[in-house]
Amino acid sequence: MVLHPAAKVREAGQDVIFCCEASGAPEPQNYSWYHNETLLAGAAQGSSGRLELRGLAAEQAGTYRCKATSEAGAILSEPAQLTVLAQGQPSCRTEPEPSLVELPSECPQDASGSRYYNVGRCPSSPCPGGSAEPSGCGEESGRCCGVRRMELRQVPCAGSPLPLMAVAECGCGPCAQPRVLVRGRVTAADTGEPLRFGHIFLGATKVGFTGHQGSFTIEVPPGTRRLVARFVDGQDRLVDAVRVLPLDRRGGAVYQEVKMLRKKEPVELDGGRSNAIPLGEAGGREPVGELLLPAGAFLRPSGEVFNGTVKASVTFVDPRDVGTAGAASSDLSFADAQGEIVPLRTYGMFAVDFREGDSGAALQAGPVQVRMDAGQVWMPEHLHKMKLWSLNPESGLWEEEGVLKPAGGGRRKRKRREERTFLVGNLEIRERRLFNLDVPEDRRCFVKVRAYSNEKFNPYEQLEGVVVNLINLEPQPGFPSNPRAWGRFDSAVTGPNGACLPAFCDGRR
Known part of the structure; x- marks a missing residue:
């Protein structure tokens, strides 16, 4: 949208x-x-x-x-x-709302020693539009409640008057169009190395580059509700990062740190033979699954089968390693059949990069098979809901690629008598996308977060403009602190009364 x-x-x-x-x-x-x-x-x-x-x-x-x-x-x-x-009913009260500012310590305002003074403010609520309205569908400025008159007040402070401007009257007028910015820095997740002169995309449009130290500033287009930015390493050492960045639509800048995963070192494969690449075997852990590439699976963009030497890099984001959560792309959301944006729970994401061994030209692949170890899914109800997804880099939403089903015969033998049951799905890799092993999640509740300037938690000392990031972990009791799956990632910017973020909860409570 x-x-x-x-x-x-x-x-x-x-x-x-x-x-x-x-x-x-x-x-x-x-x-x-x-x-x-x-x-x-x-x-x-x-x-x-x-x-x-x-x-x-x-x-x-x-x-x-x-x-x-x-x-x-x-x-x-x-x-x-x-x-x-109703006709003639006011929508903007002339009397300002309270708004407290903190004065210097030498300026107590009453016998209790309070240093807060009410300078007032006007709510930014919309006012009735005129009878004539533009016929087009572009952004309109409209009319809003705002400051109609300010006054200068002299506040006693250590024997001298302290001049303060305060709101004296509110009224309706043209809405001010705030300038909304998102600033931040992009670095490699493993070394902290800045992404120098990386490409920045909003949708399919390139809007700029990162600086020498990885810094960036994005001016948010008017009317934006969901800001999806893609960061691309021009040297092709890091996996593309797709981020849904929080923004403050009231105006001003929000700061965000962006982490990018380093691409895994490529391995050489024979394109004329069947190959298997494990998913998530790092750190001595059992793989979450594997990517099976049959003989003749690699294709040039023209559709010609490539049977030569292939350099294959498959980078896996493993939910069992909570430390990599900050480098995971998107906010783990998809649009369901009714068009609602709803959350997912991931058991792992992977990015692939296939290239010809000699020329380095990019290759496609398909159809290939994704096999997931059912033993890595600790919530039985997820086994029949597991699907394959790919990330749309323009919308930041995950799109369904296929369903993972129990393999025919069901089991694959391992050492001695130990066996594994696999969930199997098919996939074609035609463009540079991130892929995902996910289940839709419908157990939703909300978390209220407020930020304060100190540990007294006084309501008048709440902070606005604070970015709050939330990662949903497995809520059911009895699981280890290092979970098998992540839930949706959400970010919000605190307002006058904090921020609300969606979260998963146990539906049985």
């Missing part, structure tokens, strides 16, 4: 237009609209992501969202709130 509907405020009898736009391959052929999660019929469905409501009544207030549908699937927009006011 590249354009989400925006919140609107109107008076009864006015008109309103909501807009949304999605992109994909193939392009969406149909848009439908929902009011308070109920499908709107008639003119609210069509090939245009535009909804017009004329002569608004009070009962039309609520949330509106659109769904874009194509042969590849569906995606839902974020909801937009429509507020319908």
Whole structure:
């Protein structure tokens, strides 16, 4: 979804237009609209992501969202709130809300010694739009509640007046368009080496490079709700990193550290023979599975079979090593059949790089087989839900590639009498993507996080603009602290009352 509907405020009898736009391959052929999660019929469905409501009544207030549908699937927009006011009803109080600032220690304001002074602020809530509204579906500035008048106050401080500007009156006016930035630094996860002059992409568009020390600044396009950035190492030593970066839509900059995995050293394979590459055998651990490449599986981009020497690099992100979580790509989400963005639980991700041994030209592969050791799945209910996924680098969402099913005959012999049961799926590797062994997860709850300036946890000392990162580990009791699977990664920026992040929870509680 590249354009989400925006919140609107109107008076009864006015008109309103909501807009949304999605992109994909193939392009969406149909848009439908929902009011308070109920499908709107008639003119609210069509090939245009535009909804017009004329002569608004009070009962039309609520949330509106659109769904874009194509042969590849569906995606839902974020909801937009429509507020319908009675004619003449104010939407912006002239009296400012409280907002405290801390004064120097020499400036107590009352007998208790408090050093906080109320300078006021105006809520950034939308105001009713005019009767005329642009006919297009671009971003509109609209009208918002804001500062109408400031006043200078003299605050006693150590025998001298301290000048302070305070909000005296609020009112409706044109909405200010904040400048939203995401800044950070990109480094290798193993050595901390900066990614020098790496490429930065938003969607399919290159927007810049990292600096000599790996630093970057991204100016977030207006209206962005989900910022997906891809970092690419021009020297091809590190695996591409796809990140869903947190942002503060109120404006200002958010800082984010980005870690990139180093590509595993390539091994030489004979393209004319069958080959097997283990997944996750590092550190003396049992492999999570293996990648089986039959004879003739390697292909040039033209489709010609390549049977020569292949240099194969397969880099595996192992959930059993919590230390690599910071370098895992995306936020482990996918769009379900209804278009909702829902979480996944991963048992491992892997990136592949196949090249001709002599020329170094890139190769494709397919069909190949992915075999997963069922003994590595400690939650039995996950065995029948395990799927293969690939990461769309433009949307940051995982897309289903196939289902992992028990192998025919079911078992593979190992040393002595020990046996393993495998889940098997097929895969074609046609482009540079990250692949995943995942199960959809529906046990959802939320975590409330607040940040404070000190350990007193006073409500008026909460901090805004703090980036909070959350990794969901296995919640059921009885498992070791080093889990077999990670859940969704989420990031949020704290506001005046903290931030809420989705998490997994035990559905039996």
